[in-house]
Amino acid sequence: MTAGSAPKWRRLEPDERREQIFVCAAELFGERPYAAVSTADIAARAGVARGLINHYFGTKRELYLAVVRRTLTLPPSAVTTLPDGSLTERTDAAVDWFLDMVSKQQKTWLAAITPEGIGRDEEVEHILDEADREAAGLVLEAMGFDRGDERWEQLIAIVRTYAGMVKAASREWLDRETLNRRQVHTVLSHVLRTLVADVIPRARTQSE
Amino acid sequence: MTAGSAPKWRRLEPDERREQIFVCAAELFGERPYAAVSTADIAARAGVARGLINHYFGTKRELYLAVVRRTLTLPPSAVTTLPDGSLTERTDAAVDWFLDMVSKQQKTWLAAITPEGIGRDEEVEHILDEADREAAGLVLEAMGFDRGDERWEQLIAIVRTYAGMVKAASREWLDRETLNRRQVHTVLSHVLRTLVADVIPRARTQSE
DNA sequence: GCCGCTTGTTGGCGAAGTGTCAAGAGGCGC
DNA sequence: GCGCCTCTTGACACTTCGCCAACAAGCGGC
DSSP states (O other), rough: OOOOOOOOOOOOOOOHHHHHHHHHHHHHHHHHHHGGGGGGHHHHHSSOOHHHHHHHHSSSHHHHHHHHHHHHSSOSSSSSOOOSHHHHHHHHHHHHHHHHHHTTTTHHHHHHHOBSSSOOOOOHHHHHHHHHHHHHHHHHHTTTTTTTTTHHHHHHHHHHHHHHHHHEEEEIIIIIIIHHHHHHHHHHHHHHHHHHIIIIHHHHOOOO | OOOOOOSSSSSOOOHHHHHHHHHHHHHHHHSEEEGGGOOHHHHHTTSSHHHHHHHHHHHHHHHHHHHHHHHSSTTTOOOOOOSSSSSHHHHHHHHHHHHHHHHTTTHHHHHOOBBSSOOHHHHHHHHHHHHHHHHHHHHHHHHOOOTOTTTTTHHHHHHHHHHHHHHHHIIIIISSSSSHHHHHHHHHHHHHHHHIIHHHHHHHOOOO
16 A cells, blocks of 8 residues: 555646547537436546536537537548549549548547437537538539639539538438448439539529 | 406316417427427416426427427328429429428428537437438339339438438528529429439449 | 316426536645 | 645536426316
8 A cells, every 4th residue: 555645636737628528528419419418427427527517618508519510620631632534533532532531430420410300509500501611612622613703602502502412321321221332422423413514504594 | 347256277178288388389499409498488488387298298308309290290282293294394393392392381491400510319310210201202203113112212212312402402592592492493403303314223233 | 056076287396407616636836 | 845826626506307296177967
């Protein structure tokens, strides 16, 4: 027995502690819906007093929003290298890149895109909006469009529409397993090609 | 002053009271996220004691699920009459019919398809699943497919993928107002046509 | 018209969850 | 070894939820 007085708890740098709590919260919010996760649960998993959560994040809801924000904001590993080449080559590459990314973070991704039953949450929606807009911009650039385009907002809207399909397709593939990767690839790249080649040119003429 | 002893409250038929509470709950759950609606709020709006909610629905959550179930289960006004004719005519008609329906129940529809930030809710997902499957079946039949098809499940999956796009497009149109009805129509019918004509035949050959 | 019974409805209690805050203790610096 | 800064705890006040025994609305019998 080393007579030492083992400290009851260890003192951490604020950033460190904050991150630790954040990670535990992210796990739990990924497993159960918001209302089914208590701050006591989070504190317990982090091995920390419940009050500390409020100290670092203010409110359970604020903590939740922080988790949502980080989870949905896609890592900037994004743009990287999409090849030049024919339209088909580029759409194929884009879809492939995306499916790779999704299959890596499978669990997180699925938890993040799962639709809720009913009841709108303004703040969450806003975060999702921004994330989608960002992703849509990257896709458009990869397809050879220019951010300066006069109808940029409209292009974004169309791609965001497509994003809805991408999310649904991901669920069919990873969650329900009703489609395999190749089938999902076929559907998504076909549709993306149709959008770029046929729909976008046509939509431009229908602004009013 | 009629000396009468005005009763403090009126006694209703169970079905009647149940419905009244249900309607108030549906309104509130449509306005705010689940956790931001208290049973006291619902009881207040219904002009009823809070305990009565538990008497009729057991739990706040059960009441919520009941609301979700009814809201997401589309009215059977669905099938009705989709014309024969060329593929283009049929896809156009299907998309038109759908956009009409959506624009009528705008508010409810938007509240129902709004995505949540993170955190999966098994039961809600299951309800959504069933609703989507039902809708997908109708679309497929309208497109001339047969429920007896050997790959019916796979077809359902593809159309459910498309449903994700439909929902996203509805938000762009009704909520963000970044696309007008004609543009949404163009996008959706184009894609639906592509799916039926090109993708589905191809996907069948990629089952493994 | 009064009374009694059925049952829809209320109101309060106990448990659980959340935010606040003053007091306590880890551990670096002198 | 001592003191101090501040990270961390634990308890308190308040809100919300599910439960249940008691209450009373109002129909039917006499």
